[in-house]
Amino acid sequence: MKINKKQVFIAILLPVQVLLVQLAAQHPAFIEQYYSQGIYPIISSVLRIVFGWIPFSFGDLLLGLLLFIFLRFICRLIQTRFRKLIPKLVHFTAILSVIYFCFYLFWGLNYYREPIAKNLKYDQKKYTTKQLQKVTAQIIEKLNYYQFKITKNDTVKVHNKYNQKEMYQMAIAGYEHLKNDFPQLSYEYPSVKSSLMSLFQTYNGTAGYFNPLTGEAQVNDRVPKTSYPTTVCHEIAHQIGFAAENEANFVGFLAANYNDDVYFKYASYRMAFGYCISEIRKRDNKLSKELWRTVHKGVSKDFKASYQFWQAYKNPFEPILKKGYNAYLEANKQEKGIESYNYVVDLLITYFEASIKP
Numbered sequence: 001m002k003i004n005k006k007q008v009f010i011a012i013l014l015p016v017q018v019l020l021v022q023l024a025a026q027h028p029a030f031i032e033q034y035y036s037q038g039i040y041p042i043i044s045s046v047l048r049i050v051f052g053w054i055p056f057s058f059g060d061l062l063l064g065l066l067l068f069i070f071l072r073f074i075c076r077l078i079q080t081r082f083r084k085l086i087p088k089l090v091h092f093t094a095i096l097s098v099i100y101f102c103f104y105l106f107w108g109l110n111y112y113r114e115p116i117a118k119n120l121k122y123d124q125k126k127y128t129t130k131q132l133q134k135v136t137a138q139i140i141e142k143l144n145y146y147q148f149k150i151t152k153n154d155t156v157k158v159h160n161k162y163n164q165k166e167m168y169q170m171a172i173a174g175y176e177h178l179k180n181d182f183p184q185l186s187y188e189y190p191s192v193k194s195s196l197m198s199l200f201q202t203y204n205g206t207a208g209y210f211n212p213l214t215g216e217a218q219v220n221d222r223v224p225k226t227s228y229p230t231t232v233c234h235e236i237a238h239q240i241g242f243a244a245e246n247e248a249n250f251v252g253f254l255a256a257n258y259n260d261d262v263y264f265k266y267a268s269y270r271m272a273f274g275y276c277i278s279e280i281r282k283r284d285n286k287l288s289k290e291l292w293r294t295v296h297k298g299v300s301k302d303f304k305a306s307y308q309f310w311q312a313y314k315n316p317f318e319p320i321l322k323k324g325y326n327a328y329l330e331a332n333k334q335e336k337g338i339e340s341y342n343y344v345v346d347l348l349i350t351y352f353e354a355s356i357k358p
Contacts, residue, residue: 011094014100017100028114031110041241044106044107046215048191050215057196058214062211062214099213107210107241111244122350124346127346127349129280132279137294139276143273144296147299155301158226158266160263162225164228172187172190173260173261175187175236177258178254178255185251191216193218195220198220202313210235217236226266230253230268234248234252249271250344250347
């Protein structure tokens with residue numbers, strides 16, 4: 001098996017690309033102006049137009065194909081007892097080089113854009129426990145209000161009446177309202193789908209993911225529906241260029257909160273409360289328990305049901321997969337890895353101290 005010169009050239013480009021990405025990471029203002037607000041909106045729109053009309057998740061099939069190629073590569077190495085190893089490694093590295101290029105061109109450079117706080121002109125400062133307590137109390141008030149508005153009984157758990165596809169369509173309305181106050185958060189050419197790998201995602205402990213190679217937002221259609229609206233809005237936030245998980249959480253909260261539907265509003269405050277109360281528990285467990293006592297029993301039942309759902313899918317492989325995802329996040333400027341999701345609290349406090357939406 002001869003070494004293909006083109007494959008050698010493409011393979012050599014992989015370390016070159018890695019160096020260029022690391023160089024670009026040092027210039028967030030450049031990335032923001034010329035990529036995130038420059039060519040990326042065009043690229044993402046084209047991807048959503050090309051793949052959005054397909055009724056199933058094309059991205060899931062693509063991932064399946066890539067996994068098959070990887071396993072086939074490993075099997076062939078073993079079958080041939082590692083003969084002609086160098087040409088095969090060159091071929092495999094060339095494939096990785098192409099994937100790496102597409103990943104960062106199609107979306108990945110958004111990890112290195114300027115913080116959303118600067119984009120939204122938020123003057124963020126380190127918050128105190130007192131500030132966190134005050135904002136959490138405000139969120140609880142809204143959460144209780146929408147729980148009661150939906151159920152007419154503060155002890156009854158909320159049951160979202162919509163199916164998944166209905167919520168994919170409804171999420172767009174929130175972004176339509178949102179762009180009136182935040183034009184940079186507008187969303188066009190929808191491409192949101194239920195993942196074909198929802199069962200795998202459930203065992204993996206994930207509610208959804210964004211496929212940068214196809215521009216599709218993939219949502220785990222097995223997760224509890226009370227949190228579904230914010231999950232959908234979170235994945236759409238990735239589509240419009242907010243790669244950092246805490247920023248996607250915040251944009252997802254805003255989009256659900258700006259929605260006229262009460263189930264979306266409930267989900268937005270539910271998510272905000274979940275992250276805020278978790279942060280309070282880390283700082284003052286006694287205060288956390290005091291705040292929980294002010295939450296309607298119906299809301300508590302909702303959180304308990306969600307906890308039980310995820311516990312039922314706990315397995316020995318989940319921590320291993322999460323470690324891999326954690327390493328991926330850390331490699332893309334999210335130093336806290338999976339914990340980066342929790343940093344949405346900073347943005348929530350800044351937002352709620354400025355104004356509380358009805």
